[in-house]
Amino acid sequence: MTMTSSRRAVVTLPEDTQILITREFDAPARLVYRAWTTPELVRRWWSGDRGEMTSAEIDLRVGGTWRFVMKANAGFEVAFHGEYREIVPAGRIVSTEVFEGMPDAEALSTITFTEADGRTTMSILVQHSSQEHRDAHINSGMEDGMQEALDRLEEVARSLR
Amino acid sequence: MARAATTADAFNAVAEPRRREILDLLAGGERPVNDLVALLGLAQPLVSKHLRVLREVGLVEVRGDGRQRMYRLNAGPLKPIYDWVRSYEQAWSRRFDRLDTVLEELKAEEDGENDHDE
Numbered sequence: 001m002t003m004t005s006s007r008r009a010v011v012t013l014p015e016d017t018q019i020l021i022t023r024e025f026d027a028p029a030r031l032v033y034r035a036w037t038t039p040e041l042v043r044r045w046w047s048g049d050r051g052e053m054t055s056a057e058i059d060l061r062v063g064g065t066w067r068f069v070m071k072a073n074a075g076f077e078v079a080f081h082g083e084y085r086e087i088v089p090a091g092r093i094v095s096t097e098v099f100e101g102m103p104d105a106e107a108l109s110t111i112t113f114t115e116a117d118g119r120t121t122m123s124i125l126v127q128h129s130s131q132e133h134r135d136a137h138i139n140s141g142m143e144d145g146m147q148e149a150l151d152r153l154e155e156v157a158r159s160l161r
Numbered sequence: 162m163a164r165a166a167t168t169a170d171a172f173n174a175v176a177e178p179r180r181r182e183i184l185d186l187l188a189g190g191e192r193p194v195n196d197l198v199a200l201l202g203l204a205q206p207l208v209s210k211h212l213r214v215l216r217e218v219g220l221v222e223v224r225g226d227g228r229q230r231m232y233r234l235n236a237g238p239l240k241p242i243y244d245w246v247r248s249y250e251q252a253w254s255r256r257f258d259r260l261d262t263v264l265e266e267l268k269a270e271e272d273g274e275n276d277h278d279e
Binding site: 007008009010011012013015016019021023025026027031032034035041044045046047048049050131138 | 247250255258263268
């Protein structure tokens, strides 16, 4: 499998209160949608390298809720939840999104799956209610990144003992 | 590390949608202010005001060219914004790399089922 530039996740900030994440997948939209909406599949990818998922609950219907819990490598737990507002199978999911560590900052995320020639471009538009909340959301990603870097550094340091 | 909160930084300058439009227009090459006024459909004083903010943070450079003042993009000050977003982007990239693995398995499963049907 070759990595092309289109396979890279691209994050842009279209408005002061928005985050847009796009990525192309070498699979049809129905499969990307399935991997995104099936708890046992979500558990396998959602935490990335940052930890282990301890819970993924998905009640996939308008008005239904979802909740993801991850135990980060650093030991602490982080949880997110939301409510589905719009569901178009293999097409579009609109849901609220709350990081439970910052419960006032409810965002609205719109995930769009666009298939062409068996490949799917997924875009996630996260709409925050204020620039502060948007920035805090991005900073949380950055802290994770730094944490990982520190963890790696620790590994390297240990290997040198 | 949080972004700088001063008003005179690139973050603040690009927070305004019209100023981002100006940067997009200048990304295509140097332009006189009249061009920008025409393309943006804004009054000249307003365009000049936006250009002044962009110049203050170094995103736009100006040079006199006869009677015309020519504006061009200097993308350097955008780097801190790029860096700020990049580690968030990396977290998503790692997550999506795992999703790729899940998708490969789902595709293989489907292929297997199709073979079985034949």
